[in-house]
Amino acid sequence: xxxxLAALLMALALSxxxxxxxxxxxxxxxxELRCLVCQNQTIADxxxxxAADLRREVREQLxxxxxxxxxxxxxxxxxxxxxxxxxxxxxTTWLLWFGPLLLLLAGAVLLVxxxxxARRETPAPSEEELxxxxxxxxxxxxxx
Amino acid sequence: xxxxxxxxxxxxxxxxxxxxxxxxxxxxxxxxxxDKPAPAFSLxxxxxPERQIGTRDMAGQVWIxxxxxxxxxxCRQEHPVLMELARMKLAPIVGLNxxxxxxxxxxxLQRAGDPxxxxxxxxxxxxxxxxxxxxxxxxxxxxxxxxIRYKQIGILTPEVVxxxxxxxxxxxxxxxxxG
Numbered sequence: 001x002x003x004x005l006a007a008l009l010m011a012l013a014l015s016x017x018x019x020x021x022x023x024x025x026x027x028x029x030x031x032e033l034r035c036l037v038c039q040n041q042t043i044a045d046x047x048x049x050x051a052a053d054l055r056r057e058v059r060e061q062l063x064x065x066x067x068x069x070x071x072x073x074x075x076x077x078x079x080x081x082x083x084x085x086x087x088x089x090x091x092t093t094w095l096l097w098f099g100p101l102l103l104l105l106a107g108a109v110l111l112v113x114x115x116x117x118a119r120r121e122t123p124a125p126s127e128e129e130l131x132x133x134x135x136x137x138x139x140x141x142x143x144x
Numbered sequence: 145x146x147x148x149x150x151x152x153x154x155x156x157x158x159x160x161x162x163x164x165x166x167x168x169x170x171x172x173x174x175x176x177x178x179d180k181p182a183p184a185f186s187l188x189x190x191x192x193p194e195r196q197i198g199t200r201d202m203a204g205q206v207w208i209x210x211x212x213x214x215x216x217x218x219c220r221q222e223h224p225v226l227m228e229l230a231r232m233k234l235a236p237i238v239g240l241n242x243x244x245x246x247x248x249x250x251x252x253l254q255r256a257g258d259p260x261x262x263x264x265x266x267x268x269x270x271x272x273x274x275x276x277x278x279x280x281x282x283x284x285x286x287x288x289x290x291x292i293r294y295k296q297i298g299i300l301t302p303e304v305v306x307x308x309x310x311x312x313x314x315x316x317x318x319x320x321x322x323g
Contacts (some may be wrong), residue, residue, distance in 0.1 A: 036278035039170060049243060049280055053269045078276035080176040 026059045031056070033075055034083050042085060110129055175276055175295045182209070182286045183274035190241050190249050191261035197238065197264045199290060206316045208237045208309075209284040210260070210300075211272065213244040214252035216280040222299035223256050229305055230259035234313045235285075239263030242272045242280055285309065287316045 027044065028143075033054065035046035040075070043051040061071045079139045087093050124134070177183075186198030210226060212219045226323060230237055239260035241249045268270055275284065275285070278297075285294040294312055296304060 004173065050269070053243075054306060065263060078174060078273060079278065080173055080276075084174045 022059065022062055024053070025068065026062055027060070029071060030055055032072070032085050036079060036083065075077055104139050147273075161178060171296055173243075174195055175297075176256050177276055177284075177292050178295060180292060182284065182290050183271070183293050185264070185266075185271040185274065186268055187264040187278070188273060190239070190246065190265045193246070193265070197262050202236070202286070203290055204288055206235045206288055206313055207286050208313075209240055209275075209286060210237055211240045211242050211275070211277050211280050211282045212263075213242045213280050214248040215244065216242075218299050220279045221290075222281050223259070225300045225305060226259040227257055228301070228302070229309070233309075235317075236261040236311065240271060240275075240277075241265050242277060243267065243269045285312060285316070288319060 014097055030044035031042050033043045035041045035043045035051040035054070037050050038046050041051075043054045045051075057074075057142075058071055061074065061127035062068075071082065081087055081093075087096060088098050147149075180216050182199055184199045186196050186200065187193045189197050208229075226237065237260050239262070241263045243266070246267075249263065249265070253260075264271070269277075275282070281299055283294075283296040283300055291314050293316060294308070300309070
């Protein structure tokens with residue numbers, strides 16, 4: 001009798017643990033998916049009916065043993081890349097991913113070229129100018 | 145003067161992007177389902193719960209799938225256009241009654257008129273998910289081979305019907321079933 005009870009408790013504990021893992025995985029995945037009704041919210045945040053349906057879909061598919069990637073693929077097949085909060089890197093999204101880097105590089109190039117030309121435009125002081133400068137400095141020292 | 149050219153150019157480019165952005169509709173997400181086989185479904189009929197309706201019943205002909213619900217306000221606006229489309233008899237219109245109550249759906253059609261050959265009853269919205277539905281109403285045109293050729297997100301307007309649907313369906317009707 002005690003053995004049976006222990007086994008039952010063990011099974012319950014294990015299934016509770018499994019549920020918790022599933023909840024965690026589902027919650028993480030729901031943060032990656034965009035709700036198409038309220039477009040700036042994830043399906044985890046949104047209260048739209050569709051978001052609730054998609055959360056149910058995510059949970060069911062994970063419970064069936066599907067991997068995270070399989071669930072994401074399921075969503076992309078139906079709603080397109082737009083459903084992903086992290087758009088995939090491909091030819092149409094290169095500008096999106098690397099545009100900021102491009103701007104940074106352009107800025108750096110501009111800065112360096114400006115600094116160089118500024119240095120070139122200031123000629124070295126002539127001997128005469130140096131003498132005047134020295135004279136001024138010496139005058140300064142003599143005065144109290 | 146020359147020093148102003150670069151900032152002015154950058155400003156003009158930004159203005160161009162913003163101007164183009166004004167004319168984009170963020171609600172219209174390109175569907176990945178265009179030119180893909182329509183997801184198969186078989187659901188109970190709205191009016192006759194004992195009978196099924198599905199993609200298999202519509203195979204071999206050009207047909208229109210219209211997603212609607214009694215709670216959908218925009219669907220009411222679209223309804224007269226659908227009635228007109230049904231009168232034209234270009235292609236059968238199948239309704240997908242999406243996340244609705246059976247009684248509410250039937251009452252809605254009784255009040256306003258029923259443009260559908262038959263409506264499928266998708267109470268929990270699973271078929272809707274398969275079709276990537278996110279804003280009711282949505283309309284799909286499916287060809288003889290069961291491939292989705294057009295998707296309208298939001299209401300069908302008379303302009304869309306005469307400008308897009310009529311020529312498209314005429315073209316699809318000429319296509320062979322196995323071609």
